[in-house]
Every structure is written in structure tokens, then in C-alpha cells.
Amino acid sequence: MADYKLIGKPYETADLVAKATGRAKYAEDFRADGMLFAKLLVSPMPHGRVRSIDTSAAEAMPGVEAILTADDLPAADAPNETSLTNEPKYEGEPILAVAAVDETTAADAIEAIRVDMEPLPFAVDPLDSLRPGGPDARLDGNTMINRELATVKWNNVDWAAIDNGELPTDGEISEEWEVGDVEAGLAEADMVLDEVLFHQSMGHQPMETRTAMAYWQNGKCYLHVSTQSTLRTHGFAARGIGIAPEDLVLVSEYCGGGFGSKIFGFIQMNIPALLSQKAGKPVMMRITRQDEHFIGRARPGLQGRVRIGFRRDGRITAMDMFAVQDNGPYGQSGDFVVWPDMASLMYMPLSHRFRGISVYTNTPPRSPQRAPGGLQAVSMFAPLMQKAARQLDIDPLELIRINAPAGQAKIGRPDENGQQGNVTSAFVAEIADLAEQDLDWPAMRARSGRRNGSKVTGVGVALSSFNAGAWGMDGLLTIRPDGKVYIQQGIGNLGTESVFDTARVAMEVLQTDWEQAEVIWGDTSKHLPWSTVQAGSTTTWAHTRANQAAGEDAKRKLQEIAARDLGGSADDYDVADGRVFRRGARSTGLSFAQAAQRAIELGGRYDGHELPEDINAVTVGAATALAGLGLMGVAKDNYAVGGRVISHAIGIAEVEVDLETGAVELKDYRVATDVGTVINPRTLAAQLHGGGIQGFSAALAQKWVYDRRWGLQVSKRFYANRPPTFLDVPHEQPLQWAAQDKPDPFSPVGAKGVGETAEGAGSGAVLCAIADALGDGYFNRTPLMTDMILTKLENLPPAFSRLAAHV
Amino acid sequence: MAVIRDMMPAFELFQPTTTDEALGLLDEYRERAWVLAGGLDSFDWLKDRVKRPAAVVDLGGVEALRAIRPAGGGLEIGAMATLREVSRSPDVRERYALLADAAEIVASPQIRNQGTLGGNLAQDTRCWYYRDGWNCYRAGGTICYADTPTAMNREHCILGASRCVAVNPSDTAPALVALDGELEIHSSGGTRVVAAEDFFVGPDVDIMRMTVLEPGDLLTAVRLPDTWAGARFYFEKSRDRQVWDFALAAVASAAKITNGTVEDIRIVVNGVAPTPLRLRASEDAVRGRQLNDEVAARAGEAAVQGVRPLNHNGFKVALLRNLVMRAVRGGEA
């Protein structure tokens, strides 16, 4: 690891005190004079058509000020959604919104509205929709083929087999590719696993429900919104409201979690803006937990089949993957194609094939959720890796090593020329070593099978790999006459702290104390540069690079100004500790304050009056607004793009399973990771363990339950859908982690993201540990709950098909 | 009319400071009154606008209902004592550890700080159809949505159902029945004392309530007789999460054992039937016998005689059998 001043060191982020003391203002903490409150009237049925709406009683109520319906909104192109609809396609989909003087009045008004609806056919399980004569979730089809809506029925398929929990692979699909010859690979294998798999759909359930408050001033809309991204939410929000981006000011200083459900804010954030326009008053829309449960997005479930061929030495010869994706009613989720992508990297099969189809269902809309497709890949395949290891009598960590990607490993779907892409780095063997040595996998493994009364110990290990970076963004900072470095950040403040962590790179370049930096974020009126989305674990990679570029630009300008004023060439000068100074004569130089003043005097490119040509138009606007305030560092990330950026983690878990009650107790969880250079060990640990905990929940508890007769969800409350809680985390000892701290070769800092990768490691390790405890406890289904474990232990007839969705 | 959830409608809030004041209010508003203790059960109902009381009588200010004090050789616990106070009370812990253990495992630490013993005992069922406001038997309709060919009933009854298959979710209830506790109920008409076992009402008798409490009634205290003080106790709750989860099945037992022989025992389960259920057949299989694994297994088998699992809860049969077996066997839960 390089000898860094700031990078890799823990520090206090700028928002820490505000968050810890409750002074941080989230979207719903804002108030405006005369503010109204909005409530939503949502669909009571999974699919229906609004025949008529009678709002007369509501409108007659004192305090009711405006009502917004789908008729007030522009239509969206199928299969996309609008924030209000006259043809709801899932229970809980908003039909209209009411603004009133308070929430009580707004809710009473909703109750006074009569909506006459015609129920339409619905499907909650994708397989129901593929069945000949089965219902379609949409009137215009049940899937997308070649980007067109289409209706697919599996007329040729053996449905008796499907009813029996098998998944034939001869039904019509929409996506298909093959790398190498899978059938040949399977033929040459010494052992083939042929398995039916199921992964549940699950809501994002952030702590902060989506909320937005809007008001209009001088023709501009001011929107306070709970969103992951800031800059990238801005354009989406403006489009939703139907105004030019320059007429929208978007404020989002804090976001209480999103997990991918608020990447661009959320579709319904235009409701308060449009209601405010109608009512002529500010409008606050606080989404309730119940509404959040429906409109708050979800991970698509997968029903899958896989055949994996193994050589006797553990090397995987072929993976043949088949999946049906539970897509919800709108858009098209990419999970089902990322699923094989990630498998192709994590297990490096010598050949692989994917076939799949995404089917619309009348369940909540889907969006990416922490490692979209990647979590599913680990949860579904890691236990099979362990099963193979057991049958081949290989240590499962060793099996990971045997098949591990390394260096610029190939990944996923080939392009039109048949060429696969590659990753920038994969230090998987190295983190396997960390798991073995630093985290002591052998000691954990030695406890496998240990009995304690009716409890038996199981241990598991899983590799998780996922996307961890985007590139080509802009960095923007100004060094001002007050001597401070103002670093503009267009990414959001989601709680990962990357908004601060990545800013430190600029200060690292300037070799100056963090205390001298001011990070500007969370408000589009504050002139933010072109940024990546605060999602997909992209920010660390993207904005360490962008801020490196901006820092280098500033540094160069400092050197140039010093040379101009103090003689010599720019290269004779160095920058550190808030000064630019002559090498070897530290007292000869300028403070940042002096240099900033000089930059303003010099103008031109020094203070932002002249800008680089390759930066994004958004950055041009921001930099132009900041021009003249000081020395400007502004640059596009033009560093080499070496491939897809992927982080890796290996989780190891220890559980105790009670053979009499089916209870699973998670005893320990440790994780080793390859995220390139560690930027901030504290936030890295938080992501590794936070992601792991979310993974535990995906493995053990969190799910939806639908009554298929009505197409309605019955598990709306937290105690029924069971997101993870603090006490489900092993807390007898601190959870250990280890990072191989080697930089990725394709980035100046070499730091990759981590949030996504972390979840699968938790989920996969726990599932493997349970399987290990039960000896042969492979369920191929998540979440793995008490009833399933007891059903297996007691040899009871299963209560539902292993392919059944939302059970 | 459209349905909206998760937004509490307006109601009249009363915050009496004495029991008499509370009783006066309950008498005045009768069916239109709602007794608010810790609010963990209540706020769900109120926020979802499924139950629409005109008046909410908040007992939080009635200090007299919070006391835990010795009474007649036993112990009297005010209905408004929080679950935390119950689980941490030295008196309860020392002599009635069963109740302390049960109170200690309810929901989550935050909920135990807020939730009360009375509220935990008198809480409504958590059947998700009913709680979601489906117009089922329990809500006054003519159907049990949780027992249909498509019903999702993993967490419902295997024993004692009658039309409605919802279970009693209380963790403290089986402990109280096992301890042969009594409940003191006040109303404007006077005071009555009900055995814990008789406090709970099944759907066969009244499908629209869980306890004998009627409009105007106020559960004021729980009394524990000294009969089972210091007995050998066992409490275990099976659940999917380690926190904030209702019991898939729970067992509470109190046993008097002399030289390895079970002199007397009470075994009560919850989460498997509409009411906490005393398992007399299991008790009989154990009483007077030398304690061993075979006897424990026999008690477990006796517990599941006559079970009627639903489509999704067959696992509860094994769970119940094993929990009862473990309760008889004793040891760490």
C-alpha cells in the first residue's frame, strides 16, 4: 500500500454529528409556510381498471385543497410506469393524491373518495403467466422479447413436471447466450449437479420511506426529496414534473437508505410538485411504511435451473443456467442477465450458457437492489459449490480457489463479435488466503458437525463478486481566498459516506489536512459537477478518479501560479499542507489563500472562466457559476478504463442449527474482501458487515407472502416480512473483516466499491453453513426458514412446490 | 369508499390518572372506547383505521396499575407494569422465573420497554388477514381467509380452531397459565377475578374477541399464587428472527420434581391454538413418573394428539411435539 496521508485512515465525516444528534435534515424534516400534506389513494386489487372516480365528497371537506389524478400526468410509454395510474397493476399502486391542510384531513378525504374499479386478470407467480391460458399481468403482454412487449405461453412444456417442482428448459425464452460448448463441457465432467433453484423477491425497505416536499418560487420548483443520488436525480425529477432542469432546485442532504430503490429518487416524487402547482402552496408527501412496502421497489425473484459440471479436481467445466424472472409489472429488470454474468466470473466455468425470460407479474415494481442478480447468483450457487466440494471431498474454500477469477478475468455475456469483456482486477486467491489465515477458516471448519445437545454446528464459505465502479465523471473544486478547498460532489449522501471518502482523494493529491476541506453536496443550486449515480457501488471508483483529476488540475494550477509569481517552472513546486512551495525551499511559496487570490486575479482557466472542453455540460454550468471564486480544479476522469470494475468478498459463517426446533443461530461471520485500495476502513467495515447482515436476512427471513386467490400481499408489516434486525447479528464478539489492500491497476487510487459485493458473501456463507450443519441440507430456496428446516428434518410432506413464488 | 392505511384517524384521547377515572370513561364510552396500554397492539389497529374507537383511554398515567408487590404469599403485578419491569423484577425473577423468561423474550428491547404485561396478555391475534382489515369472521364477516385452498397459514392454528384459525400470540400468557395465575378485572359493576386459563376465549365461543374482557372492563392486575413459586420452569419460544417476532410455537411449563419424580406439572403452549392451551394429556403422561427422555417423548406425542394442521403449518406439529418434549426434559431453553 502506498504511503498515504489521508487515504486508508479513519476520520470523522462532516455529517457525523448531525446524524448522531438528529439535527440532520432529511426530506421530511423540511417545512415551508402554508405547507399542505399529501396522501395517496392506492389500488386495493392487483390489477384493475378505474371506471370512475367520485371525489365530490372529498372536495367538499374543509381543508382539502387539491386532488391529482393520472389524467393530470403525461402518459408513459409501455412498459414504463407513471406516478399515478388509471390501470393499477399491483396492490398499492397509487391512483390519485390528495393535498390537504394536514395528513388527518388528507386521509379522511381519501376515505371519502369513491373509486369504481373493474378487476382485471392478474398473475403473482411468473409461471402462472407462462402456463397456457394463464393470466397476463399486463393487458399488452407478459414479457419483453427484443425490447418489444410480447405474450409468451409455454405451450410445449411439460406442466405436470413444473407442478411437480421440476423446471424444464424447453419453454420460450427471451435471452440466450453461450460461451464455449456447454454440452461438451457437461459431457466431460466427472460430476454434474442438476438443480432446480428459487430465489425470493424482496422489498428494499430502507429505514427512511420515500418522501418529497415541493414548492414553487418565481417559476422555479424547489424539491426536497429522499434520493440516493443528487445530480443524477435532478434531471429525472425535472422530467417527471415536466419542467426544464434549470427550473428545478433539488435538495437532498441526507438519505436514510435506498439499496437501489431511490437511485434517481422515485417516480412518485413529482406528485407533491404537481399538487403544489395546483394548490399554489407547498406540499409535503410523506410515504407511509405501508405505501413504501408497495411503491418502494423490490428485488426480482428468480426461478431457475442449473446444470454444473465438475472435474474430479474441482474445476468447473460448464454451467448451464436457465431462469424465469419475476419482473413485477413495469420496465425490465436486469437481474436475470446479471445472474449468469456474475456466475461466469465467480466460478470461471470453462463454458457457460444462459437462457432466460423475464415475466411480468402483478407484484410491486422491481428495481436494482444491492447486487442485483449478484446476490441471487451467490445465494443460489454457493450452496451448490459446497455440495460439490462435499461430494468431491475438497475444502469448499479450496474449491473457490480452484475456480477463482484472477487478474483481468473474462466475464459474462459475449458481445456481438463473440468476445467477452474482462474485469480490471480480481484478487480472489489473495482473499482466500486472508480467509484462511487472518480469519482462520480452518479453525471454523474444524467446528463443523460439533454437537451441543440438540444443536449442531455448521460452517460455510461463499465467494461474492459484483460491480464496483463507473468512470468518466467530472471533478470540481475551488481553492478560495479563505484558504479552504471546496470540493463539489454531485453524488448523494446515502450513508455509505462515499460523498466524503472520495473527496479526500483531492486532498490527498493536495497533501493537505482534511480539516481544510469543505465538501459541498446535497443541493443542485450549489453547482454540482457531473457525477455517477449514488448506486451500484460506483461512486468510490468513479469519484476517487474524478477527484484525483480535479485535485491534479488544481495542483498543476497552484504550481503554475507559484512559478509565475515566485520564478522557476511549475515542476519546481510542490503542494502540501495548504501551501504550494518550492521543492527544497519550503518557505518559498504561497498559501492556498494567497494562491486563490492570485487565481482570481489571473482569471482564465485559473479561476474557472476558461474550462476544459471535455467536461460534461452540467459541470460547465456548475463551474461557470463558481468561476471567479478562487482557484478552480476541474477535470474529467480520463484515466484508463481497464474493464468492468468488480469487487470480491469471501464470507465465512458459523451457525448452530437446533435439530429439534429448526432454529438457526448465527454464531459468527467474518469476511475478507478485495476492494483494491482501502479508502476508509470504518466505512468499509460498515459496508462489509451491513451488507452481510442484509445477506443474512435474504438467506433466512425476508420475503413476501401473497394470497393467490386475491393477488394481495398479507405480509405487509415488518414482523411479517422480517427484514434483518440488530439482534439477529452475532454479537458475542466483534465481527472480523480483512481487506487485501492492493490497488486495482486501472485507477490512480485503485479503490473499488464494496456495498454490493458484501451482501452475497453474507447470504451465501450462511446458507452454506446451514447446509453443512444439516449434513445434506440443500434446499435450493431462499429464505430458508424454520418451517423448511423442520419439514426436512422430520421428513414431512412439503407444504408448497419448491418453485412456488411469494409463499 | 376508498381504503387508506397507516394514518391514524382522529379520536378523543383521555389520560386518566386513577383507575376509577379510567373505569368511568370506559363505562361512558363502552363499545366506542379503546383501552391503550403500551400501544404496541393498539397503534397498528388505529393507524390502519381498521378499528375506529371514538375514545382512547390511555392508562399510561395510572401509576397505581404499575406496581409489583407481594400479595397473599404470592405476587401481584399491575397490568401496566412494563414487560421490562416484569422481567427485571427481583420478585418475579426469584420465584416466578417462568414469567420473567417469557416477558424477556417478547418482541424487542424497545417494545419491552413500552409494552405492558396486561397489554401482552390481552393483545389481539396477529393473523395477517385479520390485521390487514379483511372482513373475516373475526371482523364480523362470514369467512376465514386463512383457511382456504390458497390461504397462507404458516403461522396459524394446528389445534382448537373453530372456523377462525388465528392463534393467540402472547408470550406471557402461557407462562401465566402455567403458573396458575389469576387476573383481576374491574368494571363499573364491580371486580371479578378470573383464572388465567379462563381469561382467554376461543373462536368457538366468541369469534370476535380473544379474552373475556368486555366493553367497560379493565384488566388491572395479575396475581401469581405461591403454588408454583420456585418450581422447575421451562420456557421456549420458536421464531424465525431472534427479535421482534411472534412465536411459531411457545411452551411454558412448571414442574415439581422430587428425586427425579414429577410430583406435579403444568404444560402450556401458545402460538398453536386460538388460546393458550394447557396440555393435560401431556401433563398426565408425566405426572407421577420418573423423569427421563422416554417420558419426555411420550409427553411430546401426547401434545400432538388431535392436531389438524393447515396447508402451510404441518411443521408446527413437529415443533409442538419437540417443544413439549424439551419442556419436560428441562434444562436450558
Next chain:
Amino acid sequence: MELFEWGSNPWGQETLVRISWDLLYLAFWGGIAFILFHVVYAIVWLPKLARANGGGEAEAGGASVPARILRHTSAARFFHWVMAAAMIALLITGFFPIVGIQFPWVTIHWISGVLLTISILYHIVHATFFLDFWSIWILPADLREAWQRVRHQMGQEAGAIRKHGKYPLDHKLYHLAVTIAGLAVIGTGIVMMARIDGALWPRNPYLLSDATWGLMYVLHGFGSVLFVTLTLTHIYFAIRPEKLWITRSMIFGYVDRDRYLEHHDPQRWVVSRDSTEG
């Protein structure tokens, strides 16, 4: 007062749940009101009519009539009392919980219902093939006579009124009402068994649509509350002094010759020696 109780299905659509229980109280108090009216009628009006008619006399020529005439065979009586017991059980189990007397009623209710159904099936077969089937049904002659009787009651000239056959019109009317209400409750009751836990059938509340179920419950409700009125009035008449001989016949099977000749037209209810051997 409401006629029906409405609810909503899980999709928020309004559905018929059952009759309003207001109708139960209406049926009960309606029955009581009728009884009170009849008591007054019986005290004030009947003696007047009797004086006007000079009292009912036994027809001459009853010599061939046996001293005891079988009115109800033992099988018919057995049916009646089984049915009555089942009906009382059904009414108690059905309605007591509604008026606030709580007890486990469902099992008794449906078993009583099954018993009632079996007894009625038996009755149908027995009455059709082994009894004088038409004797209980209202025939055109009954209607003509009814008109005559009404005129007579009103003090108008009505001509000579024939005596009854085996069953007077009020019995026939009652039987008709019981038949209709009975078929309603039994027909719907059998279907409603699909909603409860049975040992022999899988419970399926989705056997019918919401609307059809609503109709089932409404029909069951209407039939049931009608039975409240019918049962009240039936018991009332059964214990009226001038009708006790009929009640006795439902216990012992026989009426004596005087009663027979006093109330019945031997040509319309032909008895023979044989008929005493029920």
C-alpha cells in the same frame, strides 16, 4: 332498520354479507305481537263467533268412526319431534350467540342441521309414499273456503262452511311456510358446510363467488329468522287450551272421536277402522 349487512371483499368491493340482525329482533317481536294479537282475538272475537254459530257440533252419523282416530303415525310423530328438537337446537345455537349468550355453538349447529336435513328427507319420502300426500297442501278448495271463512269472520253471509279435512288451512299455511323456510335454510346450510371444518370434506370458502355466498347467507338468514316467528307462534298454538287436543295427538298419535267429528269432515278425512292401527 337495515335489511342487509354489507361488507367489502378484500378488493374493497361491496358485498352482501348476511341479513341485518335487526330482522332477528323484528321476527321475534313480530311473533310476540302476533301472539298478543291472537290472544286478544281469542278472548274478544272467538266467543262472539262461537255464540253466533251456536258452537261446533259433532256431525251425526259418526257411528262408524272409531273412538280413537290415528292422526299421526308413530313415524310421523318421531319425525316431528326430531325435527322440532333439531330446530330448537338450531335456533338456540344460531341466535343465542348473536344476542350475547356465548358458547361453542358451531358443531351443535351443523350436526343439528344434518339431523334436520335427514329427518326432512325422511319426512318427504314418508309423506310422499306412505301418507296422504295431498292432505297437507293448499288446494283450490282451500282457497275458496278461506274466502268463505273470512267473510264469515267479518260477520257477512258466507253460506255453509264445510269442516276441515285432516289439516285445516292454518296448518297447511304453516306447513307451507315451514317448507319454504326449511328448504331455504337446509339448502343454504348444506352449502355453508363448505365453510367450516368438516371431518369428511375439505373446507373451501371459495366454492362460490362472494355474491353467491352473500345470497346463501341472506337466504339462510331469512329462513332462520322466519323460523323464529314460526316457532314462537307454533308453540303458542300448541299450548292454547282449545288446541291442546292437537298437541296431544302429536304426542300420542290419536284424536278422539268427538274432536274428530267436531272439527273434521269425515268425507274429507276418511277414517276407517284400519286407520286406528297406525
